[in-house]
Amino acid sequence: EIVMTQSPATLSVSPGERATLSCRASQSVSNNLAWYQHKPGQAPRLLISGASTRATGIPARFSGSGSGTEFTLTISSLQSEDSAVYYCQQYNNWPPWTFGQGTKVEIK
Amino acid sequence: EVQLVESGGGLVKPGGSLRLSCAASGFTFGSYTMDWVRQAPGKGLEWVSSIVSTSTYIFYADSVKGRFTISRDNAKNSLFLQMNSLRAEDTAVYYCARQPLTIFGAQGFFDYWGQGALVTVSS
Numbered sequence A: 001e002i003v004m005t006q007s008p009a010t011l012s013v014s015p016g017e018r019a020t021l022s023c024r025a026s027q028s029v030s031n032n033l034a035w036y037q038h039k040p041g042q043a044p045r046l047l048i049s050g051a052s053t054r055a056t057g058i059p060a061r062f063s064g065s066g067s068g069t070e071f072t073l074t075i076s077s078l079q080s081e082d083s084a085v086y087y088c089q090q091y092n093n094w095p096p097w098t099f100g101q102g103t104k105v106e107i108k
Numbered sequence B: 001e002v003q004l005v006e007s008g009g010g011l012v013k014p015g016g017s018l019r020l021s022c023a024a025s026g027f028t029f030g031s032y033t034m035d036w037v038r039q040a041p042g043k044g045l046e047w048v049s050s051i052v053s054t055s056t057y058i059f060y061a062d063s064v065k066g067r068f069t070i071s072r073d074n075a076k077n078s079l080f081l082q083m084n085s086l087r088a089e090d091t092a093v094y095y096c097a098r099q100p101l102t103i104f105g106a107q108g109f110f111d112y113w114g115q116g117a118l119v120t121v122s123s
Helices: none
Strands: A004-007 A010-013 A019-025 A033-038 A045-049 A062-067 A070-075 A084-090 A103-107 B003-007 B010-012 B018-025 B034-039 B045-051 B058-060 B068-073 B078-083 B092-098 B117-121
Touching (some): A004 A084, A019 A084, A019 A103, A070 A084, B003 B092, B018 B034, B018 B092, B018 B117, B034 B078, B045 B068, B058 B068
Parallel strands (some): A010 A103
Antiparallel strands (some): A004 A019, A019 A070, A033 A084, A062 A070, A084 A103, B003 B018, B018 B078, B034 B045, B045 B058, B068 B078
């Protein structure tokens, strides 16, 4: 099973600042990595697939990069509505499909 | 508009059973691989089970294998999760989710999710 590790656990960022979230895989997942945004009481929302391809309707301030075992989600200019927990998920080796433990983004 | 609506959650005693349903609309349900993903209180997302469009291939997480059964009714655009021998650690919000489809098949990530159904296992 591929273990996904996210850091940091919590990120506190001022509005308009950049937020950088990291995700590491225990072995290579090529570019088969997705990012999700999850707000309390809501359905998770797909942000990025293929490590760097934004999903339909996702603002350009969200970008993904990386391949192999190291990945990054960047929110270039944080907005108040970006407060959420963000998860990475690998889909290179399955089953199981595995998620990171999440990074909580807080607005300062 | 793609919609996934879960139902069937509730409070059940340890060792009991519960059946979750997910009603799908806005897309050709019978063409897509569908999954269940759960989130325990204060925890992250955990994949539970997956079923391909024809029900030919089915997968389970080790944590639920032998206790949970995933199924689907393509004629009724519905996905199900039969949960038996429930344990306290199965307490979670259960989401149904769709894997997007391309000419290469199901993609392995989840492009649409339902709002979730809360399952509480407690005496």
